[in-house]
Amino acid sequence: MLALTGSGASIARSCRLLAPAAGAAAARPLRGAQRPRRQRTSGAVESHSRRHLMGALLGGPLLSTAGLWRGAAPAAAAAADQVAKVLEDPKWPEAWPFRPEDFLRYDESDDGAFYSVPRFVYHIDEGAVAALTDYYSEVFPPSGTSDAAVLDICSSWVSHYPAGYTAGRVTGLGMVEEELKANKQLSDWVVHDLNKDPALPFPDNTFDVITNCVSVDYLNRPLEVFREIHRVLKPGGRAVMSFSNRWAEVHHVWIVGSYFHYSVPGGFDAPTARDITPKRGPFAGAGDPMYVVTATKAAAGGGGGGADGGAAGAA
Numbered sequence: 001m002l003a004l005t006g007s008g009a010s011i012a013r014s015c016r017l018l019a020p021a022a023g024a025a026a027a028r029p030l031r032g033a034q035r036p037r038r039q040r041t042s043g044a045v046e047s048h049s050r051r052h053l054m055g056a057l058l059g060g061p062l063l064s065t066a067g068l069w070r071g072a073a074p075a076a077a078a079a080a081d082q083v084a085k086v087l088e089d090p091k092w093p094e095a096w097p098f099r100p101e102d103f104l105r106y107d108e109s110d111d112g113a114f115y116s117v118p119r120f121v122y123h124i125d126e127g128a129v130a131a132l133t134d135y136y137s138e139v140f141p142p143s144g145t146s147d148a149a150v151l152d153i154c155s156s157w158v159s160h161y162p163a164g165y166t167a168g169r170v171t172g173l174g175m176v177e178e179e180l181k182a183n184k185q186l187s188d189w190v191v192h193d194l195n196k197d198p199a200l201p202f203p204d205n206t207f208d209v210i211t212n213c214v215s216v217d218y219l220n221r222p223l224e225v226f227r228e229i230h231r232v233l234k235p236g237g238r239a240v241m242s243f244s245n246r247w248a249e250v251h252h253v254w255i256v257g258s259y260f261h262y263s264v265p266g267g268f269d270a271p272t273a274r275d276i277t278p279k280r281g282p283f284a285g286a287g288d289p290m291y292v293v294t295a296t297k298a299a300a301g302g303g304g305g306g307a308d309g310g311a312a313g314a315a
Contacts, residue, residue, distance in 0.1 A: 004269070006313045014225070016136040016282040016301060017239060019262065021150070025121040025199070032086060036207060042103045049121050049152060049270075062081055062294075064265055066198075068126065069259070071207075077256055078117055080138065082250055083249055083250060083273055083274070083275040083291060083304075084265070084272075084273055084274060084275065086250050086257070086273050087253065087255050087257045087270070087271050087272055087273045087293070088272075089243070090254060090258075090261070092230060092258070092261055094260075096136075096223070096239040096256075096258060096262040097258075098255075103219075103220040103221065103222070105220065106219075107147045111175065111193055111195055118150070120125045121160070123214045123244075124244050124288045124290065125205070125212075125287050125288045126223055126289040127287045127288065127290060128277070128278065128287065128289070129160050130277045130278065131276045131277065131290045132160050132213065132276065132292075133160050133162055133163075134159065134243055134276075134289060135163055135240075135242075135274075135276050135292055136160070136161055136165075136211070136240070137162045137236060139209070139240065139294070140161070140162070140165065140167075140209055141161065141166070141208055141209070143164065143165045144153055144166055144167075145167055145168065146167075146168045146192075147168050148167040148168055148169075148208045148209075149167060149168055149169040149171070149206055149207045149208055149234075150167050150169070150170045150207060150208065150209045150211070151170070151171045151172075151173065151200075151207045151209070151210045151211070152170075152171070152172045152174075152186070152192070152210075152211050152212075152213070153173045153174075153194070153200070153210060153211070153212050153215075153222065153225075153229075154173070154174060154212050154213070154215030154216075154218070155172030155174040155179075155180060155183065155186070155189070156172075156174055156176065156179045156180070157170065157179040157180070157182060157183050158183060158185070158212065159186070159213070160213055161185050163167075165185065166169045167187075167208075169188065169190065169207075170185055170186050170187045170188075170191070171186065171187065171188050171190065171202075171207075172186040172188075172189040173189070173190045173194075173200070173201075174189070174190075174192075175192070175193055176191075176193065177191050194219060194225055195218075195219065195220050198221045198224035198225045198227075198228055199228055200225075200228040200229070200231070200232050202232045203229075203232070204232065205229055205233070205234045205235065206233075207233055207234060207237055208233075208234055208237050208238070209237060209238050209239075209240065210232070210233060210237070210238075210239045211230050211239075212239075212241050212242070213242050214241070214242060214243050214244055215220050216241045216243055216256055216259075217243060217245075222259045223259060223263045223286070224263075225258045225259075226263035226264070227263045227264055229263075230242075230263065230264045230268060230297055231269045233297040234297065235297055235298070235300065236296055236299050237296065237297045238294060238295070238296045238297075239260070239294060239295055239296075239297075240292060240294045241256050241259075241292065241293045241294065242276075242290065242291065243256070243290075243291055243293075244288045244289055244290050244291070245291070249289065249291055250276075253273045253291060254294055256271075256272040257273065257293050257295075260293070260295040266298065267297065267298055268295040268296065268297060268299075269296045269298055271279055271293055271294065271295035271297070272294060272295070273292065273293050274291070274292045274294075275289070275290075275291055276290045276291065276292055277289040277290050277291070278290070285292065
């Protein structure tokens with residue numbers, strides 16, 4: 001899985017854990033201003049093995065509600081309820097069920113080459129963007145809070161934060177300097193590749209909120225990154241992982257929730273999931289679905305040793 005928002009060629013690289021089964025389309029067509037994404041982890045795990053694993057973990061067959069977004073409103077409502085319930089009783093195994101090789105990639109070439117050219121486009125459609133912005137407005141500290149700090153990891157030229165939102169600090173961490181410079185919602189930024197170095201270059205207990213928009217799939221060392229998220233969050237701080245997935249969002253939610261659960265046992269309060277897909281009329285066509293998995297750092301939780309550094313600049 002490749003971390004960090006950036007540019008890329010149209011390459012159909014299926015995610016090993018989250019991609020469609022063999023024979024299914026590896027990437028959906030781009031729409032409007034959406035840009036191609038470098039899809040990451042290898043597909044070496046056979047589809048029947050993946051289905052068996054996730055079905056066993058979740059107590060049922062592999063589920064997909066992708067088609068519901070073209071159906072009636074009651075079906076979509078049922079899908080939203082299903083997504084919310086995934087983490088209410090996740091039945092976590094004693095040990096994290098994935099192996100390091102599950103996060104290998106078809107192409108292990110340097111990510112910097114892939115992200116060498118900036119692209120100023122969206123990854124998700126306007127409805128999904130609006131839904132995410134509305135969600136942020138619910139969970140962020142009030143705009144203008146001088147002692148609040150927000151971090152956007154895998155950041156780019158836009159963070160989809162509420163219009164005019166300000167805080168004492170709004171930091172972006174990403175791979176494309178030109179895109180970070182163009183992000184007017186940031187007060188400062190850092191160029192950093194989380195797949196090379198999962199350490200976040202910030203002191204312990206720095207941020208009130210950490211966001212990641214449609215990039216959590218691309219992390220190839222997710223537990224290490226989530227340990228760092230825990231370290232740099234303030235006690236009671238919130239991490240928000242958002243993603244858009246048409247294939248098996250129920251299982252996708254479970255996997256992202258597992259990053260919180262297993263990265264720092266007891267360090268995060270139980271993760272929760274929410275389907276924030278915008279409602280559409282029966283003739284509006286299918287738009288991008290949108291999901292959020294979020295957790296807060298346990299109030300008594302601390303962090304490991306701080307790490308300062310990185311190539312920083314002023315936006």
